Amino acid sequence: VEGSELFWLNGKSQSCSDSNEILTIKWTRVHFLYVNQPKGVVMKNKYFLSLIASVITCLWLSQEIMAAKGIYVPLFTYRTGAYAGSGIPNANGMSDYLNMLNERDGGIGGVPIIVEECETGYNTKKGVECYERIKPKNPVVINPYSTGITLQLIPKSPVDKIPVHSMAYGLSAAADGSVFPWVFNYPSTYWNQASAIIKYIGYQEGGMSNLRGKKIGFIYLESGYGREPIPLFEQLSSELGFKLFKIAVAGKEMQNQSSHWLKVRKEKPDWMIMWGWGAMNPTAIKEATRIKFNMEKFVGVWWSGGEDDARPAGKAAKGYKS
Known part of the structure; x- marks a missing residue:
């Protein structure tokens, strides 16, 4: 068998070919081991340890072949x-x-x-x-x-x-x-993004000290992704004196956020931050325009900044940024 090694297990053969699949072998006895040599076939009767050695060799050869590929x-x-x-x-x-x-x-x-x-x-x-x-x-x-x-x-x-x-x-x-x-997680993290957004809002308000007493809403996808910046937002809220209120959007509710944005209208936040993904993004932007929220004060995480996120809302989305 040119270019490979073949071993026989209870009459069944397994080859160390260029397959990427890991071999799972349940036999406990090797009857014959064929090794391609110029002088012919070397046959040995081995037990479990020989099987283990053969499997290791086969896996090693498969990895070497793949690395070469x-x-x-x-x-x-x-x-x-x-x-x-x-x-x-x-x-x-x-x-x-x-x-x-x-x-x-x-x-x-x-x-x-x-x-x-x-x-x-x-x-x-x-x-x-x-x-x-x-x-x-x-x-x-x-x-x-x-x-x-x-x-x-x-x-x-x-x-x-x-x-x-x-x-x-x-x-x-x-x-x-x-x-x-x-x-x-190069080149940045969600905490970097969260702090950058708060810093941007502070700049727009004339300084970080002016955040005291402001109300900032955070609408996010109910997932590990959406929850990731919450501890930092809560810490910055305590340090800088702004009020933070949170609205979670479950995956099954991404395309039906009318009730979420009714809460936003009731809370009357000074700013809104969105941590959205997928269908949540265009839906949220459309709902924000529907309640006539000031889009100049609506900021999304970098994953909420695609053209297809803002396009469905048309000209009404002008001012939204990510």
Whole structure:
């Protein structure tokens, strides 16, 4: 068998081919081990330890073959569901970029990039299933594109020694590499964004001291992503003296926020901050215009700043910023 090793297990053969699938072998006795040598076939009768050695060799060879083939970069995508409006552009952009590197540069350092998508639907459980499925293929990095999935993978990454790149999302505290050496959230965090928005509002009000007594509303997706900046907002509220009121939007309510914005109209906030995603963004902007909220004082997180987020509200959305 040229270019590979073949071992026989109770009359059934398994080959160390270029397959990316990890081998699961339940037999406890090896009858014959074939090794391709110029002098012919070497046959040995071995028991369980020989089987273990053979499996390890096979897995090692599979990894070596894969490493020689390219750099494996899985893409966690959500092209379907209520978050597809945000997920499709992200998936297309990352796929196009990695494929461009292959076509323009031959990959990275001359080694081609192997791109494979795994659809999560922005569902944490499906995201963890994707991770477990691709883990044996030795990914160079995982980019979950979901704070909920990221939070589940953070304790797994140091054990599996797979870096997690939660690019400007995920757990803000993971920026401390001394505590989270396997998680990277460059170039920024949600706490950075939250503090920047409050600083912007303070600037618009003529100084941070003028925030005292102001009322700031925070409407957010009820998820790990949406809840991430709340501790910082609450701390800044205490330090700077503004009143914070929060409105959570459940995933199933993203496209029906009329009751949420009736609360906003009742509270009469000076400013509104949105931490939205997917279908929540355009719905919130339309509802804000419907209650005639001052769009100049409506600020969204960077994930709420797509053209398709503001376009459905038309000219009435003018002034909204992210």
